[in-house]
Amino acid sequence: MNRKKKIVRNIIILIALSTLFLNRGISLTPMAAHEASERSIHYGPSKVVHIEDFDDGKYILCKYDKWISCNTVKKTMFFFWTFGNQVTGIEIDKGRPLNFTWGYSSDRNKLYGIINDSNINKVELYLDDGRTLSQTEFYDNDMFLFTWEGEASFDNIKFPRKYIV
Amino acid sequence: MKIDKGLVGGSTILLLLSLLQERDRYGYEIIRELETRSDNTFQFKEGTLYPVLHKLENIGYVESYLSKGDAGRERKYYQITKRGKKQLIEEKRQWETFSKSVEKVVYGDDHEFA
């Protein structure tokens, strides 16, 4: 076998071995990591409505059947992406004007939810350190996501409604 | 008559592949065989054989391996590959066409009606 052939053979072996490892705990893309983590925990496959970046990862806001979720995927070993945290979500309760839940992991907070009352056009979040976060444009028309760093917890969440006369 | 043609010009591949078709050989063996068979017509700088052999290996016409052979010392032998055998057939064909054309030009019509 001459050198060129050996190089080709090597590359094939590398690709073959890589596929054994990829999408099992580490993936080439954040979406692959997200999908693998959902399937592994027996959830989804969900529809992604919004992706938000942070330092070394992404929040992936999703809807699946009667549930909403916000998965987290993190970058690892420079090129790869790994399994998310808090993969599964909460069930949508149409009886309430708005559903939400909150997750916290190494100084990062995420609070996300879905609006069931179409009259709501703004969601405000009051943190106990004085900050206020708000959102008026919603993902997929009805989902919101707040992220913040630090120890502050949230005091209150308000959703003023707009009334149509 | 001694012909010094660098490495016998364009028919190098034909010559080398022919010799290797018969059996696997190492570099020095090839030189010696070329000289013997051509009654010393083909003589050239022996070191220049190796770049050609390495090139043939890069192309894929031959493969090399180490072996002690009959001759005691472990040497690098060259072996013709399937691709090489196919190329040899093509080279032979081209050589025949070429030499017939030369004959036609040099000996002209006389040859034909002989």
Next chain:
Amino acid sequence: MVMTMNLLKSDKFINEVISYIKFPFDREDIRKELEDHILDKMEYYDSRGIDKVTAEELTLRDMGNPKEIGIALNREHNFVLGWIYKITNALVTIFLIITVFTVGISLISTIFSGNPAKHIAKEDIVYDIKVNEKVKIDDRVIKFKNVIYEKNGDLNIIYEYYDTKPLGMGWSLGSIGTIRDNLGNEYFVSSGSSSGGIVTKGISTISNFSDKIDTLIIEYDMYNRYYKVEIPLKTGDLNE
């Protein structure tokens, strides 16, 4: 042996050829090939009765111009290709080691993981029912192996699961489902699962389980995944 001869001029010749070979890892093979040729030619002259010194001179003259040879050889030993070859070789070695290591660890864990119920003494067992039912959710296959009822009222469900994807790594199984009996009572389990490896073995234990129950029902119904396993239990006549 011919090798022990002092061939300064030949070494100088070969060194000059080699000096034109840019990719360092091919130099020694080329040196050896040229050495062999030179030695063969010198033997030829030697067999013709020519002295060693003259033989060497004649041989090197027959070889040709070292610079020409070196430059021509260098063309056939591409520097870039050579390095790609070396690097991919190293990567393949690394990947193979990692694969063997990962697979090896998984296999060893699996082989040595043993029985999660081994802490249960034989004389404490009221009955041990072989269940052998298999279910699958997504890529996970779960096998319910057996149910062991102890004299102290503990009911143990022993199961194992594996990922159908090769070298599958993922979340471990959270819950095997809701556990009920034929009368509709729901039970809470304290779970232990042991070892990973390729097959994970687990045990779920219910305390104070009544010996009057007919059937144990394990039902998994989450996020549109579903399975139900019904296990008839022995009642009445207990351990003989």
